[in-house]
Amino acid sequence: MEGEKKINLVVFTREYPVGMASTKRIQHLMEYLKSRDVMVKVLAFRGNIPQPEMKGMFKTIPYQNIGHGIKLSFRQIGKVISYYISGFKLIAQSKRKDWKNIIYKAGGLNIENILFVIWAKLLGFKMVMAIEEDYSFFSDNIKMISRFKIWTIRELDFLNCKWADEIIVISYYLKNKYLKKGVTKITLIPVTARINSGDNRKSFNKPLQIVYAGTFADKDGVSDIIRGFLEFKRSFKEAILILTGKSAQQEEYREKYRNERDLLFRGFVEDNDFYPLLRNSDVLCMCRTESGFANAGFPFKLGEYLATGNPVICTKVSDVEYYLDENDAYLIEPGNPQQITEALLSI
Incomplete structure (x- = not known):
């Protein structure tokens, strides 16, 4: 004024x-x-x-x-x-x-x-x-x-x-x-995100491309995602899990699963490659654990996931259920790799 x-x-x-x-x-x-x-x-x-x-x-x-x-x-x-x-x-x-x-x-x-x-x-x-x-x-x-x-x-x-x-x-x-x-x-202000949806896709990638992007702290539930994915692979062979983000914890996961060829640890990915990676993925995973630290915050990457219009698997932590229901994402219980497997199979 x-x-x-x-x-x-x-x-x-x-x-x-x-x-x-x-x-x-x-x-x-x-x-x-x-x-x-x-x-x-x-x-x-x-x-x-x-x-x-x-x-x-x-x-x-x-x-x-x-x-x-x-x-x-x-x-x-x-x-x-x-x-x-x-x-x-x-x-x-x-x-x-x-x-x-x-x-x-x-x-x-x-x-x-x-x-x-x-x-x-x-x-x-x-x-x-x-x-x-x-x-x-x-x-x-x-x-x-x-x-x-x-x-x-x-x-x-x-x-x-x-x-x-x-x-x-x-x-x-x-x-x-x-x-x-x-x-x-x-x-x-729970999240800020820019629309990142591409053209309407008619089919999934071959192999199916599942993506996790973020940190590798205890709250992030990365081990649940990996366990759920490996179980899913027993029924669906043509799939890869791409994990982005760089930290000491990420290196620990990389070493632990060094023999799993379908787990791809990308480390830090520049914006010019990161946002197309999200946009072209088939499934995006945000599976935080049921912990005080996770429930106190809000998963920022969830906003960027949803901005792609691609299927999202998300745990019911923090305020997620204030904003989303089953029509918006595959909502699952935290700490439950079996539900991650079931969600992947249903997609």
Whole structure:
């Protein structure tokens, strides 16, 4: 409206423009906001995934990577100090006079990013925290430094409530959690996705192409998908299971099933290949387990699966049944490989 200040939105994230689910969530949301005349800029802090450029433009949205590949260790203390100084400078330079300046912080506070958030607040930025997980449920076996970082996420959660001018969540569980903590401004956005359907297909691929895309944590139910697929293969020989995503856990699965020729571990797949892979698949699997961590969040990839129009097998976890019924996807009970097999046979 005339007379209102324009919005200058600065995004704090880890990986950009190439990244995993959190990156894609940001991209879809920011592209929409950009279309509504919001000024958007992305600052990516200490990412690890190789990027095409450290600074550039991705689909009309400018971005800059700071401290890419730096390890927070005493051996790199000079680089670490330079990283924080560069971050402080870029945040200050991102503020616009006479605009409504807002930080969109992907994920909650932790020991690493808290200094940048404090600095932004001192500069007068409003703060939007996008919370996607409840780490009080996290129990995966990870490195000690990662466990420490997750501990700080849990311990600093009370500051998310105090410092955020708005909290964005992806599930009703998280919405209720922060309502109980006294937060009044909460917005629920379960997924963001772009339509990815192709021409009407008349037949399945040969061999049948089943796809899982995502992480390989305990909550993701990858072992259930594999067991269900291998049982399915006893009745239907011409089928392959493609699993994308790169992590230490993925390497463990690759080693465990190294003799299964129809299990294809693709690792990280670039967007130019990833979205056609989803679009051309025959079946997509999102089979999270019945765990507190899984139920607290919402499966981002489910939105991208459904956007293809292809058959989807999905477990009844989190808020899935608020949005979907048997007409939308093959809904099954979590932790049940036999139902995955049955769903594949029925398709």
